[in-house]
Amino acid sequence: MRIPITTMLVTTMTALLLAGPVSAPAQMDTARVEIQAHGFSAPILTVKPGTTVTWTNRDDDAHTVTSVVNRFRSPGLDTGETFSYTFTQPGTYEYFCSLHPLMTGTVVVTPVRSGS
Ligand SMILES: [Cu+2]
Secondary structure: OOOOHHHHHHHHHHHHHHHOOOOOOOOOOEEEEEEEOOEEOOOEEEEOOOEEEEEEEOOOOOEOOEEOOOOOEOOOEOOOOEEEEEEOOOEEEEEEEOOEEEEEEEEEEOOOOOOO
16 A cells, blocks of 8 residues: 655654754753843853843843844843843844943853764
């Protein structure tokens, strides 16, 4: 009995999906940035893909974490409030506080090399 070509295609594609993308599996890393004295505690933060970065506002003033190219955008964070974003793709992500645009920061997501 012949197997329809469409069944074979679906099976092949399913196998590819199960095999996952070529890139390394996502990692459950976390990183923290404190917002204090009208600045970000890590002006340049370097992380691996899959890292969830959490910003915490330690100032009395409200601040935001706003991506320059609108990849992420926190609401206004009052004292003690947090905002988290997971960086899945390598790249350089610049952000600032939309209430105080002189407050800037950068997250650099480094590519993961195979075999490391
Ligand atoms: Cu601010």
